[in-house]
Amino acid sequence: MTGEIGHLLLMLATVAAAVQMLAGLQPRPLPRLAATALGWQLIGLVGALAALGLAFHDNDFSLAYVAAHGHTTMPRLYAVSAVWGGHEGSMLLWCAILALWSVLAGWQLGAPGDEAARAHAVRTLGVLGAVSLAMCGYVLLTSNPFVRLLPAAPEGRGLNPMLQDPGLVLHPPLLYLGYVGTALPFAATLAALAWGEPAGLARRLRPFTAAALAFLSLGIALGSWWAYYELGWGGWWFWDPVENASLMPWLVLATLLHLQAAQDLRGRFVQAAAWLSIGGFVLALLGIFLVRSGVLTSVHAFASDPRRGSTLLALIALTLAVSLPLGFQGMDRLGGARTGGRTEEGARSPLSREGALAAGALLLLVACASVLLGTLYPLAVDALGLGKLSVGAPYFDAVMAPLLLPALLLMIPATRLRWGRDEGPALWRRLRPVVLVMGPAAVALPLLLEAGFARISWGAALTLWLATGLLIATLQTLHERCGGRWLRLEASGAGMGLAHLGVALFACGVAMVNAYGIERDVRLAPGQSHRIAGCSLQFEASGTASGPNYRALTARFILDCPERTPVVLNAEKRAYDGSAMPMTESAIDWGLTRDIYVALGEQVGSGAQAAWGLRVQYRPFIRWIWIGVALMGAGALLAAASRRLHRHRATARHAAPARALEERTA
Template identity: 45%
Template sequence: MLPEFGQLALIFALLVAAIQIVVPLVGVRRGQAWLMAYARPLATAQALFLIISLVILAYCFVVDDFSVAYVAKNSNTALPTAFKISAVWGAHEGSLLLWVTMLGCWGLAVSWFSKSLPLEMVARVLSTMGMVSVGFILFTLETSNPFERSLPSMPQEGADLNPLLQDFGLIVHPPTLYMGYVGLSVVFAFALAALMGGRLDAAWARWSRPWTMAAWIFLTLGIALGSWWAYYELGWGGWWFWDPVENASLMPWLVATALLHSLAVTEKRGLFKSWTVLLAIFAFSLSLLGTFLVRSGVLTSVHAFASDPERGVFILALLGICVGGSLLLYAIKAPTVASVGRYEWVSRESFLLLNNLLLLVAAFAILLGTLYPLIIDFMGMGKLSVGASWFNFMFVPISVVLGLVIALGAMARWKADDLKRLGSETIAAMVAAVLLGFAMPLLMNGEMNWKVLLGLGVSFWLIGATLLDVWKKARGRLSRIPQLGMSYQGMVLAHLGVAVTIIGVTMVANYSTEVSVRMAKGDSEMLGDYRFEFVDAGHVEGPNYVSDAIRFRVYDGEREIALLQPEKRRYNASGSIMTEAAIDVSLFRDLYVSMGEPLADGAWGMRLQVKPFMRWVWLGAIFMSVGGLLAMLDKRYRQRKNAPVNNARGNTATEVTV
């Protein structure tokens, strides 16, 4: 009976979400506070029902309840308990239940942490989130019910979880990424609520900004975790493949990044109001598009879950309603909330607008490359593949210009500035960036490489200009840096994170070395400065697999620096074969060993790789996320009532924050 209780909880969540749409909006329309006040308890009830449903599904996995079809297809009695729990979101139905549960939890967070917001705004926000919940809970119940029974043909052992997903990456990556995806629904709801109320002011931007930052942090970490997981699990040694599903997560991240900068202008100067709302709509729309791509079956990807056209049509309808309805409201309301204020061509506003445009162009380029093959196929014009070279050709130049603009935007003054002043203050960073950009390729291998020069030059420029700005604002005293404010410190750390990631990407892309060789016991292979020695081979017994394993000793000169053991696993239940790479990690290089196919006389095909600065790719994402957290915790976003603040135009306003 327990699975039926899980489904019943899901139905109750649907009913509560439907009431959550109607009652608060009726209260807003009639001006009745007691009806608007129902928004918070309804959001809480919806979240609790969804959490109950998810917990029941997880319990079914833990106790091997194979009478539930979803459990039977994605688990096995020999599966370790940790993977039984993560198997809850290891396929389509469970991942969608996780999605809607997180949507409910975001609504719960808004209801708890919005005590200082006007009740009318809270009612509109939670009502809008209820609309999104109704759509996705209906989708779950109608096309993707995880509680359907497999009776009377209940299996005894279960099919098994996809071996590719039997990894720590499944435990952390999807929940983190979904928190970012779904968190954009809060931003979307705030934007629509502001449009409905005709209130696109500095207070609205201040309310929206910490929620946007929270979603952006989760999305940043989710993308980084996915990259890291693909790097070590797929056995290829790559960290980004321009896979359509990878693209589906990167596009909303780019737009959300633009939204954060646009919200800063709206909050400080009261400008870009309509543009900011449009970015909020685009960001959530792209997260819905990502859901459609993953679950519709229109693309082939190692990340894709579903291949059911009915599901694709349902999500496409949801996408059309959300995007079409929000754009219609925008078309009606946006002209009534036009921005007032002026700024010069050389100003922080201009640089932030350019930053927005570059991020939007980058997102559009990725969207075009992702959807173009699908459009061509749909029109019956044949099959077409857009590879990594096209994405790199489009994305890299935009990223270079963006890196140059980021530092100038942070250093420029509001309203008006002078290029001569900016030039004089950044000349040292420019010279250092050029010199280091030229020197590094020569130091690495004695050859000039313009790609390395460009990538490292932009990184060093961004680091130098950012640190110069900190030094100037701290008036040359390190003790003053903590006084600059957490929002500024977070911005600095995030910008440094961008530079660190660019350095990692540049070095890995241009200086990685690899060799595929035949090796047997006792053989050695030199790769760069490292010697890889095949020590011996054997077998490993896992909880639900057996594997061939090889031990390698790695030497730097005569000094042993690593003992690596790659594996080739065969999973008992499915018979699937998986490659488990062995990696020796350090701050400045990774040593990567993976097994190919067995050859004659006990030999194996082996792939050996040396990847410089690999960790910097993800270290930069950590810097960005910590920077976002610092900015989100800035004191002006904490609950303070009737605190007078001065905006950029010198007017006094009342600070109402969350």
């Protein structure tokens, strides 16, 4: 009965989404009906997820989805991740997260006492209901995880071995929180385009944009870290089309967040923010299409029926067919000419924070367009029958570096510029401490690189130099904001500082890995050794091991580096129950400034003295990449929370005099 209950709950959620859409998009919206329908939709989707989880717990192999991704010997932790480890379950999770975002939207977007804002919030729920109806209908009609398998399978095939990892338990939910979070600015923008923009919309939307960016950042970082230690190639980014599908919405959300800040403070960039809100959601839908359509082969992609891809492509086309005409016709309702008290001349001055934001937004959008072109062009060439074309890391490295280095340079003065219009002499006085540090750094950094790595990479030296300037400028700005008393720094300022610090660390890590990373394919037998980056890696012995649902061939290594105690590294080649796919478990000696990485290839010969093909790598400062992205995500979360806390404080301040008056009257 578990499958039937889950199916009925999914049907309930679909009907509730339709009612929510109709209640919110009426000429006179019906807030109570929309809220009630949203509540039932949330109950239905969360209940359907719980029913699917119970089916995995009970090993109910009469459900086709459980039989495809479950196994009796699979650890319970991975039985949980199997709920969203396949196409059908992941789409059900997508819909449930959309319902959660919708609840937050209805709770936060309507300002108390502001009828226009409350009406806009209900219309936003109407648009979100339309999105939820489309996605729930897609799950119900084409990707239902509750389809029965008759007769029931005696055993499941097991979760994809690549997904049987603790990091992959959290990676999809975090990623989907970011993906689905793009729907909220999209829905609010469509409601504003159709019925007008209420006052303060950008301020109310900014926490949601920041939260979506934070979750997407953390999800990307976790996925990149998993690919690093699990796939055996030791890289942090492969420019895989599915990886790019998460990068493109991230670039758009980062741009949108900065424009919303300017829009909130000075009333600029309203129309640009509207188009970015639409574009971010369309790119999120494009990511679903790339992963589930079967148009590409990727370790990150779900094996899927191409007919499902056609349905997703139709949903993208429908979204564009509604959004683009509404955008062109309704932009005059958004009040893009407001300047928040500044003159138009001052707001248009390129020497201002608005000017820096506009230039940075342009660079990020060109980077997004470059990634989009490199991702879709090979697919278009293949679809037109013009042959097979591969666009890989050389294209993206050649295109992205000339765009992201100027963006890094632009961030240094951006935090020091004033809103509206700035003056050159005043800006120079504020930038003087940064210049005083960057001057000596321009000489010291190449010397340090030459001393540490025996050669100078001028690309790495330039990136480190710019990152140093960004760090100093950020600290200087935060010091001014808190008046030198760091414990009094507000959360919004701390969030900005953390995010910019994360950008600096990320840039340093990428530059050092690309410039000084070493990768070698070697063959070693027990007793033999190989030297890399001044360390000796000795192959000590091979053997076998077993786990709860796998068997493994193991290799034991001793890594001996100067001025360090020798460490033992254990690498494995696993074969999981129910799967013929071998999996590599890499051995990594990690540190804050470098990793030594060993992955097993193919075994040559047999017996205890058989040789192994090995991939041995030296990755300097690679941890800084993930630390940087994690700081970006933490900074965005802190900024989102600060807006919420600020609103609570403001409400309390306004309510306190009223309470005092009531007490005196009583």
